[in-house]
Amino acid sequence: MSSAFEQRLEHELEQFINDGVYKRLNYLETPQDARVTMEDRGEVIILSSNNYLGLCNEPEVIAAGKAGLERYGAGTASVRFICGTYTVHRALEAACARLVGTAASLSFVSAWNANEALPATVLGERDIVLSDQLNHASIIDAGRLAKSIAKCETAVYRHADMADLDAKLAAARDRRTRMVITDGVFSMEGSLAPLPALVELCRRHDAVLVVDDSHGTGVLGEHGRGTAEHFGLLGEIDVITSTLGKALGGAAGGFVAGSAALCDYLTQRARPQLFSNALPPTVATSALASVEFLEAHPERVATLRDNAAYFRAQLLELGFRPLPGETPIIPVILGETAAAIRMSELLLAEGVFVTGFGYPVVPQGEARVRCQISAAHTRDDLDQALAAFRKVGEKLALI
Ligand SMILES: Cc1ncc(COP(=O)(O)O)c(C=O)c1O
Structure with missing residues (x-):
């Protein structure tokens, strides 16, 4: 392959890292579920999957x-x-x-x-x-x-x-x-x-x-x-x-x-x-x-709805500002991209996997961590995730 071509790709990849937009993949060792085993991290609660009904597993x-x-x-x-x-x-x-x-x-x-x-x-x-x-x-x-x-x-x-x-x-x-x-x-x-x-x-x-x-x-x-x-x-x-x-x-x-x-x-x-x-x-x-x-099993959909309503209400109670809505997608707006990425890193360190999104995926100044709730989550999973949100929110002086 042309070395000029390779060099250009490598240069641009370095730029992604410098700009803080480089994506690192997290490898999972168990099926998608409320909790998964992440390579080198152990068990984490997933709040960023579209496994809304828990049917993956x-x-x-x-x-x-x-x-x-x-x-x-x-x-x-x-x-x-x-x-x-x-x-x-x-x-x-x-x-x-x-x-x-x-x-x-x-x-x-x-x-x-x-x-x-x-x-x-x-x-x-x-x-x-x-x-x-x-x-x-x-x-x-x-x-x-x-x-x-x-x-x-x-x-x-x-x-x-x-x-x-x-x-x-x-x-x-x-x-x-x-x-x-x-x-x-x-x-x-x-x-x-x-x-x-x-x-x-x-x-x-x-x-x-x-x-x-x-x-x-x-x-x-x-x-x-x-x-x-x-x-x-x-x-x-x-x-x-x-x-x-x-x-x-x-x-x-x-x-x-x-x-x-x-x-x-x-x-x-x-x-x-x-x-x-x-x-x-x-x-x-x-x-x-x-x-x-x-x-x-329409009751699965009801569980999903209940879980999402519970998580949204508890986030508000903690002092976060989730976007209003009635779906299991619950974005917490943080402002700058770096703040969203930092929050998602700190949450992962607390055993909660939730992705931060910044510009250009969302408008400038509206970076967010996007929580997605599943019917597979138990109250225990959600409460543990909320405890991590409280800890990280206080550390970053967000709440
Ligand atoms: C609204 C919407 N349409 C389409 C897609 C693509 O779905 P698929 O993964 O089946 O290609 C997605 C996935 O992110 C989506 O959110």
Whole structure:
């Protein structure tokens, strides 16, 4: 390899370290759960995982993955339309559609892939994508890809600002298709998209509404059916994309859920479907078991809700300023990036693993540690984590 190229990478990596933005990986030796064993640190409580329902280490889910391996083997060895597709993919897709309240769904190897596939495949140069300013990186890149390969127009509306979206939709009235894309739950804030207003606006402007519910599926609504269930809008959202890599077993994979025609069109034309392997059958079977577990155990969702409410209330009691909200994503705002990183390091030293986020991932001056609560946490886990927050908060004179 060119030494100039290597030198440039090394120089930039050094710069990351000097700027305090270099990420060091923490290696785990046990499954994701309320507590894990971290290499060289021993047992830590995890407050930074998307294992919302605790299904990563659920015996039924693990058993299903093993059975999938025995029954279908290790992988698909090609793309679905070339070498055949597994019956478990069809069962998983029916289950995902049933869960989120659409007629059909189509699985992808990640929600990132699902998001990137959608607008670039179904839109063209007469169309426009309108995207919330705080949407996830995969949606931002999906817009860039659609602009570059499908030649559609793209626009960004101010975060959750319905007046701005209204104006931009009105200005786009001559476009053949207007596609509005929003996160259901904004992952850095833990806040919800204004779904009722979005549904109304999209209907009025004859726009297609796409909700990425990666942090809502399995989490929101009485039965964990997502942001749409939370707002009483099941069956009213045109397209839902989501992940199988968070609440639903946490392995990997994602899906686009919508009409039968949409899923068929993506099967015919989406490049990640046509030129990349399907979800491994082990993952498809464990994800299917996760959906079925969720359907049979809505009490898990209630436990998650109770745990999140408890942790939020106790943080307030201690004198922290978590962002208000009703999701298990509870960010504690600290201001400068260095303060968030320092806090997360001190918490780890106290046996609590929670990540600090700074600029440019979040706005300047709004660095935070982002706590994520799981149904797997016991009160004892949460109380121990809160004791660490108190100790570190006092040490840093935050409370
Ligand atoms: C809103 C949102 N969409 C998509 C993704 C990507 O999910 P996956 O890991 O399945 O690619 C994430 C993951 O961080 C997310 O938070």
